Amino acid sequence: MALRAIDFNDIPEIISVLQSMQAEITLCAESPNDPVHVNSQLLSMVEQDSFIGFINPGKGFMFGWLGNSWYDARLKAVELLLYVYPEHRQSYLASALIMKFIEIANEKGACEVIAGTSLGYRTDAVERLYHRHGFVTTGANLKLKLE
Numbered sequence: 001m002a003l004r005a006i007d008f009n010d011i012p013e014i015i016s017v018l019q020s021m022q023a024e025i026t027l028c029a030e031s032p033n034d035p036v037h038v039n040s041q042l043l044s045m046v047e048q049d050s051f052i053g054f055i056n057p058g059k060g061f062m063f064g065w066l067g068n069s070w071y072d073a074r075l076k077a078v079e080l081l082l083y084v085y086p087e088h089r090q091s092y093l094a095s096a097l098i099m100k101f102i103e104i105a106n107e108k109g110a111c112e113v114i115a116g117t118s119l120g121y122r123t124d125a126v127e128r129l130y131h132r133h134g135f136v137t138t139g140a141n142l143k144l145k146l147e
Contacts, residue, residue, distance in 0.1 A: 003100055006053035006063055011042045013057065017083055052077060052108070054100050060084035062097035066108055077105030079115040082126075098133050 006014075015035050045051050045065070053063030064079040079101060084094050098115075105113050115130055127137060 003054045003056050003096060006046060006051075006055045006061060008043065008046055010055050010057070010061070011039060011046070013055075014042060014061065015039060017061075017085075021083070052101060052104050054097055054104075056093060056097075058085070059088045059091075060093050060097060062101050064101065066105065066110055074111045075109050077101065077108070077110040077113045079113065082115070094129055095133070098130070102133070 015038050018038055019033055019035065045063070046053070048065070050066040051063065052066060053061065055061035060083055062079065062082040064077055064081075066075055066077050068075055082094060082097060084091075084097075102113055113135075115135060131137075
């Protein structure tokens with residue numbers, strides 16, 4: 001498994017995946033397709049010390065950040081996106097990405113990793129995947145669309 005840290009050169013691939021997700025995931029279909037904004041955000045994220053991200057080019061990636069919250073000064077790692085290309089979803093890649101994310105979060109001093117299924121894509125399967133790695137379900141996402 002050829003996992004490596006995400007760098008600036010990976011941003012075009014991630015943007016392409018995010019654009020294709022609009023057809024695959026209902027929540028993404030509601031979002032405008034704005035590759036300029038996504039590129040700007042990813043460039044900013046990747047250059048931060050708080051960024052954690054790994055990729056197996058052409059197969060999948062996972063990224064997130066380290067930080068604390070207003071209610072707890074301890075460092076936490078928060079997964080923002082785990083994506084495996086459809087043709088690699090029955091492989092070990094998703095597990096390898098999760099384990100690497102946990103490993104680096106631990107090395108950087110995080111007290112926990114927070115992951116979610118906020119996109120609504122195969123929520124039960126994604127939860128089972130995380131449960132196999134020791135995660136527990138602690139809540140649910142709710143959404144209110146404002147006009």
